[in-house]
Amino acid sequence: MSTITDPVRVSIPERSWRHDARAVKVVLQRELIRFWQDRIRIVIALVQPALFLFVLGSGLASLTSAGSGGFDLRTFLFPGVLAMSVMMPAMFSAASIVFDREYGFLREMLVAPVSRSALVIGKCLGGAIVATGQGLLVLAMAPIVGIPYSLGWMVSAVGLMFVLSFTLTALGVMAAGRIKSFQGFMALVNMIMMPMLFLSGAMFPLTGLPAWLSALTHANPLTYAVDAVRRVIFDHVPISETSRAVLVPGVHWGGWLVPVVVETAIVAAIGVAMLAVAAAEFRRTE
Amino acid sequence: MNGAGTDAGGLDNGRPSAVVVRGLVKRYGEVEAVRGIDLDVAPGETFGFLGPNGAGKSTTINMLCTLARPTAGSATVAGHDVVTGRDEVRRNIGLVFQDPTLDTYLTAEQNLRFHAELYGVPRAQLDERMRQVLDMVGLWDRRANRVQTFSGGMRRRLEIARGLLHSPRVLFLDEPTVGLDPQTRSSIWGYIGELRRAKHITIFLTTHYMDEAEYCDRIAIMDHGKIIALDTPAALKASVGKDRVQLHTADDEAAITALRERFELTAAVHEGMVTFAVAEGEQFVPRLFAELGVPILSVSVARPSLDDVFMSYTGSTIRDRESGQRPMMPWLAGRVR
Secondary structure: OOOOOOOOOOOOOOOOHHHHHHHHHHHHHHHHHHHHHOHHHHHHHHHHHHHHHHHHHHHHHHHHOOOOOOOOHHHHHHHHHHHHHHHHHHHHHHHHHHHHHHOOHHHHHHOOOOOHHHHHHHHHHHHHHHHHHHHHHHHOOHHHHOOOOOHHHHHHHHHHHHHHHHHHHHHHHHHHHHOOOHHHHHHHHHHHHHHHHHOOOOOOOOOOOOHHHHHHHHHOHHHHHHHHHHHHHHOOOOOOHHHHHHHOOOOEEOOEEOOHHHHHHHHHHHHHHHHHHHHHHHHHOO | OOHHHOOOOOOOOOOOOOEEEEEEEEEEOOEEEEEEEEEEEOOOOEEEEEOOOOOOHHHHHHHHOOOOOOOEEEEEEOOEEOOOOHHHHHHOEEEEOOOOOOOOOOEHHHHHHHHHHHHOOOHHHHHHHHHHHHHHOOOHHHOOOEHHHOOHHHHHHHHHHHHHOOOOOEEEEEOOOOOOOHHHHHHHHHHHHHHHHHOOOEEEEEEOOHHHHOOOOEEEEEEOOEEEEEEOHHHHHHHHOOEEEEEEEOOHHHHHHHHHHHHOOOOEEEOOEEEEEEOOHHHHHHHHHHHOOOOEEEEEEEOOOHHHHHHHHHOOOHHHHHHHHOOOOHHHHOOOO
């Protein structure tokens, strides 16, 4: 056994943005390591999107073929299922904060001489990367539902999934800052996710809805993400003008069709705002 | 700022005190967990906080580590104020908590790397430093194993290595050996002893094991949120000056009465035995047999221990105090905060 007479006494440099950047990176890396170790989770997280796409989508196809002018319902559902596929992994990443608190590791992070914002940013970026990676597996199924691979929509869709994943992780981290028990956290996630999904246009076009329902869908960040992904994808799918008008109406504010760029910015802005709230929460905790 | 910290146990060598505490108070609502304490710890000193569970030791450590904000009073650690210089304090301290804070899904090495990045340890020095701290606690060969596969003792050793990784000036150890088997306890004390001899680092620890307090240069006995005695273990024991006598008798009540009436000694039942302190106990025992008037089944005489020090200051042994205060569900006590 060597004696600790300190031949390599390290001296920590002054705190700087570079130090905070290292903290962001290492929190992010841990997220990736944990995700990779938990590969079974990747498979499990595929079940729900596949269920929606191939069971619900195929099952309802006969019912809706009249309304969609013969258009494959599964193609319509695909963008929504893509959005759905990133929800679970994003929430799981946020849930690890609750676990870390329970098992003490959160303390190791909170006593470190780094800004709490760096920790929260690292967590949200890590969650976003992991969830986007999960989404890629669903994205790969596109040809099965009649959407040919093409770099044009795929690059945009991956970018959108990343923005959405980031925002959802930030939402989860914000919740994890307040909710200390795992049961409470998962209950909240379940309570939020289904309504968010139903009100997002992932399952049906958001046209001709009652005013109150329409108002709710417009307040839902997921609406803008789903719509943006759908518009990007449907630009590359052969579809009749009439079907397109029914299935991809876009999101309107008053009479204004919100452009995809603005939709993306809305989702990102909500994510950044929630990240700021989360960072403030963790700054307050002793 | 550090003017008051130069008289600590003669260990000072011109450097400012490692820890300076003045009038420190922590209140949680109605409960006053720490009720105004003062102390100075010299650089390189090993300082122990001794007291029963709930005495305020962990709360004090939490304030010194910037994890809890003092309600009143002030404290500086490594020359920085724990409130206004929070980050500076954090850069200069290492922490080993009562409850584990490792990521058990990561390997030992990954845990250390995570820590190094969070603390900004220069990459050029990291590998060498990591080898050094892992060697010290005998875990170098296990560095690539996940912490999941580690025993409780190995985990604690890894936490000590991690606490030292960034070369802190003060290492805080909150109950470092609680819940460990005797062999692991002694190996942990081996590492602490090594650090202590090297004198590069100030060690501030809490314990409720009397025998462990003996390893410290100085100890503060804490009870009900206050420091009731503070000195070297030897000086504290000398201050008691009396031996401890413990009796098994046929009738404890009668024995206590007889001790009071015939010898003017105050005795009480501790740990199932009539216990009292008396000067030169070995000479006293023959008189006891001759004059007590209650049958004695066995007798033991002990030189003053820290238990006696604790008893002479608080009127009870530390074990009595803990069994009296034990919560309904002791297995919860460490978890609930």
